[in-house]
Amino acid sequence: MRLESYIDHTILKPTATEEDIINLCSEAKAHRFHGVCVNGCHISLAKKELLDSPVKLVAVIGFPLGTMSTATKILEALDSIKNGADEVDMVLNIGWMKSQQYGLVLEEITKIKEACGPVVLKVIIETCYLTTNEKLKACELIIKGKADYVKTSTGFGTEGATFTDVILLKEKVGNKIKIKASGGIKDRETALKYIKLGVSRIGTSSGVTILNVP
Template sequence: MQLNQYIDHTSLKAVATPGDIIQLCKEAKKHQFYAVCVNGSYVRLAGEALKGSGVKVAAVIGFPLGAMDTRSKIFEARECTASGADEIDMVINIGELKDGNLKFVEDEISEIKKAIGTKVLKVIIETCYLTEDEKIAACKCALNAKADFVKTSTGFGSGGATFEDVKLMKSIVGDKLQVKASGGIKDAETAANYIKLGASRLGTSSGIFIISKS
């Protein structure tokens, strides 16, 4: 199993500097990770640093709370793709989901997917805040809205990915959507177990350590 091609090499901290992002991209090129995942302000910088490498650029939007209005998320997504992002990792409006407003959640995902066209859309449902029924509902919203992935976590909530959540999410989306596990993945054994459970992408800032031990 080539773990490097499952990894989105990630740096999303508020204190990440341009130099940190350039270093992230150097590491991603050296180890041939699938993508780097960065905040929107660094998309263009990452794209320039990765030019010709084959490593994708993923950008987060509505991050990390998901509570900004839909028009702002759409604008952010368009700006990121215009700046060179290949993939968008969006956070759903968790409050609307918990209030049972599934139409709002589904429509927002759908509008963002339409705004980015053929670019990949990953939908972060932030499992740590959801009941099992809410996790199922969120996955169904992403399915109906024709997203490309469902993703467990931002890594900034009260908890990250769990084996149980990935198993549940995969059981709902099947082969129609892919699953990204993110948050708290720090070693090769854990990474491999997520892949066995059906995750096709892993979000982690520990990618170098993970592949060095695989």
């Protein structure tokens, strides 16, 4: 098992500079991370920096609140893919989820996945804001909408990934879709435990530290 192959090396802070993005991509190539995860405005630059590299380029859309219109999220996804994104991480509309507007949530996931086509789509459910039943229902909708992953967190909520949530999500989704744990993962021991619990990807800004600290 290559730990680095699970990691999406991430910078999503609003203060990220061009130099930060260039360094992120350089580190990802040097450490052979699975991917880099950036905001939409940095996609073109990251694509240029990752040219001729196996490192995947991951774009976030509807980030970090998930409250944009479905049409806006679709355009954002299409623009990111056009500019070179290999994968898309979208934020669920949490307000719709908590209002039990499940039809709207499903329609949005379905339409965005249709727009993405073969591009991997991960749906961020922001677990810190959802009840247990809402988390389970969100997983059902993600599966029905034909997305590829459920992702725990944006890293901008009140809490990131937890072992308890990953266990819950894995019990629900089984092997139907994959799981990405993100938010607050800063050390090797934690990362390895998430992998043991069944996650297929880890989103973190601490990838270099995770690899280099035993």
